[in-house]
Amino acid sequence: MKDAPLRLALFDVDGTLSDSQEHICAAMTGAFAAAGLPAPEAEAIRRIVGLSLPVAIARLAPEAGPEVQQTIFDAYRQAYFTQRQSAPAPLFAGAAQTLARLDAGGAWLLGVATGKSRRGLDHLLEYHDLERFFVTRQVADDHPSKPHPAMALAALAAAGVAPENGVMIGDTTFDIEMGRAAGMRTIAVSWGYHPVAALEAAGPDQIVNDFAALEAALAEMARDMAQGMMQDAGDDER
Structure with missing residues (x-):
């Protein structure tokens, strides 16, 4: 039996985690x-x-x-x-708790891909005590702007995760387009800055309305990824 694959949940910041x-x-x-x-x-x-x-x-x-x-x-x-x-921008209610549960659960590595500068991101994470959660932090200083996939691909490489085992989570069409271009699954959140109709047109795998639904969607995706790996292993044995 193969080891379970690493999985990466890659978060946008402004409009997804932070109400800026x-x-x-x-x-x-x-x-x-x-x-x-x-x-x-x-x-x-x-x-x-x-x-x-x-x-x-x-x-x-x-x-x-x-x-x-x-x-x-x-x-x-x-x-x-x-x-x-x-004071930096506040977090959306439930954001910190969701990150803590995902980090403790072990099913996902967590990362950030944001249009913020490194200085701005580091200050926000330090202020809200979120630094420990993220294994990769990709910022605008180092990459072309979203929706170019460079930021997502760099995060996957840094985490050692294959694109099919990653999911991009964001509130804008740019996030969804970037994730899809990188070969990742995508989850759009409805509480951010782009209208739901625009998000739907971008073609995410799911749209969620609160952090509880986001956690449930990630749990479902983790199960799907694990089942896909088991299917691949069975095919290899045949």
């Missing part, structure tokens, strides 16, 4: 003001959450030149840094 909408919208509004531009609507800002910051700004200000976009970029980073000095 207020911080992101305030920082982006201030950044556009610093560049002398009217602020985008909150819904437009929510639609770019998950993208790397330069890509997000280019989408929000497509007619602005490189210098103006750089001004927005610098002002946003400074505004977000200033905000988090008081």
